[in-house]
Amino acid sequence: MRTIDRPVRWLAAALFLAYTTVSVSKHLRIRTTGYDLGIFEQGIRGYAGGGAPLSPLKGPGVHLLGDHFHPLLAVLAPLYRLFPGPGTLLLAQAALFAVSAVPVTRLAIRRFGTRGGLAVGAAYGLSWGVQQAVAFDFHEICLAVPLLAFALECLVEGRWRAAVAWAAPLVLVKEDLPLTVAAIGGYLILRGQRRRGLATLGGGVVAWLLIVGVIVPAFNHDAAYAYTSGGALLTEVPRKLLTVAMILAPTALLAARSPILLIALPTLAWRFWAANPNYWGTGFHYSAVLMPIAFVAMLDAPPVLSGRFRRIVPAFCLAFALLSTATLPFRALTDPATWQARSDPAAAGVRRILERIPDGAVVAASNRLAPQLTARCEVYLFPGYPGDALRPEWVVLFERPEYVSYTRAQYRTVLAGLPGLGYRQIDSGHGVLLFTLTRPSRSG
Incomplete structure (x- = not known):
């Protein structure tokens, strides 16, 4: 098992505290929402009681697996049974996002040394996609981000079997993520792992077809998957290009130099194809899964700087994250009301x-x-x-x-x-x- 150096642990702990403070204080100040914290709590409450994940907020008798496919949320049920309440979900999400910084920071330390690596790890932890997800209630993608981050670390290090093992549970997190698993299979093929890559690619595609075509409709009142509308790929193209630019910008565009960035394509494809305008921009939680892909792609990219100029990249990444925070949810950390939420x-x-x-x-x-x-x-x-x-x-x-x-x-x-x-x-x-x-x- 890979060890975690003390500085990496401290960074993850600091991120956990930041995430917890932002999300819990928001809840204490009555700023979280039924869509979606309440919906997910109802579902996990159902699991914790030994029943189905039903959500009356979505409608009487609505089974959440007929809406989105996220059975891996059941792993949070024992924790919820011990500590029932929305705060448990927010704390679990904060911990999962914080853990995802571990593999990213370890790779960054290998590339830039301890000080530079910690700067890149902090930049990832404060990246706009993660901040938006932490601030917008609770979502199943908090399970996907650490799984994907560890899988990507293994890909960079050439530990192919471990990469597939980390990626495989993604098919149980949300119905679009089997296509991300398929993209990981495509990357393995590019790296010469033809047999393992074909199996991973094929498994991801088959899982996606079964989930969208059979499993979700089986739990849905209308016996259908509700998110099939699309064809909007050429709608609001400037907005979508801005989203792509924002994905690359935190890495000084260096992520574009690595084939690992191809793993982001399925997520971008379904979002830009979908008819829902919320998917096209940088808001909400939709870009959180793209942050580890972008940062690990940067760390995998061929070096473009050497010597003392290597310090420029970590410094840029951290500066970009900190400057972005001025317009992002974590600016709340500078607001005294955030720290006094319990007495509001x-x-x-x-x-x-x-x-x-x-x-x-x-x-x-x-x-x-x-x-x-x-x-x-x-x-x-x-x-x-x-x-x-x-x-x-x-x-x-x-x-x-x-x-x-x-x-x-x-x-x-x-x-x-x-x-x-x-x-x-x-x-x-x-x-x-x-x-x-x-x-x-x-x-x-």
Whole structure:
């Protein structure tokens, strides 16, 4: 087993603390969301209880494996069973992202020495793709990033069998990642590992076809995979080119000199082909899996500098990461409110209102309130609910519209119609309204 030098451990620990501070303080300040922290907590809560990963936030009886294929999330169930709550997911994600810095930093130390290698490792840990993922709730890709980072380290070192072993579980993380495994097989073929490469490539493609064509539809209410719409490859090309440039920029463009960068192509292909504009840019969590690919590609690239000029690359990488942070989520670390999140008076006031909802209750909650309740209640998303088909006992929402897949007008319409559905407002404060169901609706 590879040893981890003390400086690398300290760097990973520092990144873990930074990730934890940003994500947990955001949750304490009521800034996490049902889409997606609440959804994933409901799924992992299902696993922890020995059942299926159902998510009422997605709809009554919705099985998460019929939405996206991420059964590896079940490995977090024992931890959640011991420490139930959204904080457990955020801490686990912080730890997984921090661990992914270990193989990247080890490779960087081999290339640039201890000081330069730690600078590159810190630049990776603070890279914009990782920051965006840490700050946007919890997602299954936190399992993929360390697996991919260790697999890439093995590829650079020529440890082919170990690389495949690290990459193989990616097929259980999300349905697009079998194609990344196939790309790793293609890289092995380029490196002369024809038999192992063909097996890995073929296995990845077959796994993808089975998951998208058979397994996900088997769990889906409509017996289909819901994310097949595409054909947008030539839509908003400048935005997509900017995303590619941003992937290369943290490495001073040196990543483009290594064939390892080809492993990023499946992720870029499905994102740019998809019809959803959220996939095309640099927001959310979608680029986190590309960060280890870009940095390891840089470390694998043929040297272009020698002597004292070798210091330029680590210095550039770290400077780019630090300067980028001024416009990224980790700028919150310089905000005193981040460190005082537990005593935030507005958040404390909201929690006092939520405490009126009993454990085990059925609740319709707006997006930012949902993950405050998913550990102890059955939570549906407002304004999708309540309605004639389902009327939870409680409704709690921010008076100011929060719209995920709903418009502001729909939000306001459902809010105005709550009395007609039999709801009475019993509390309010800090922009939050709490309703309870007191009688059947006139139409019911």
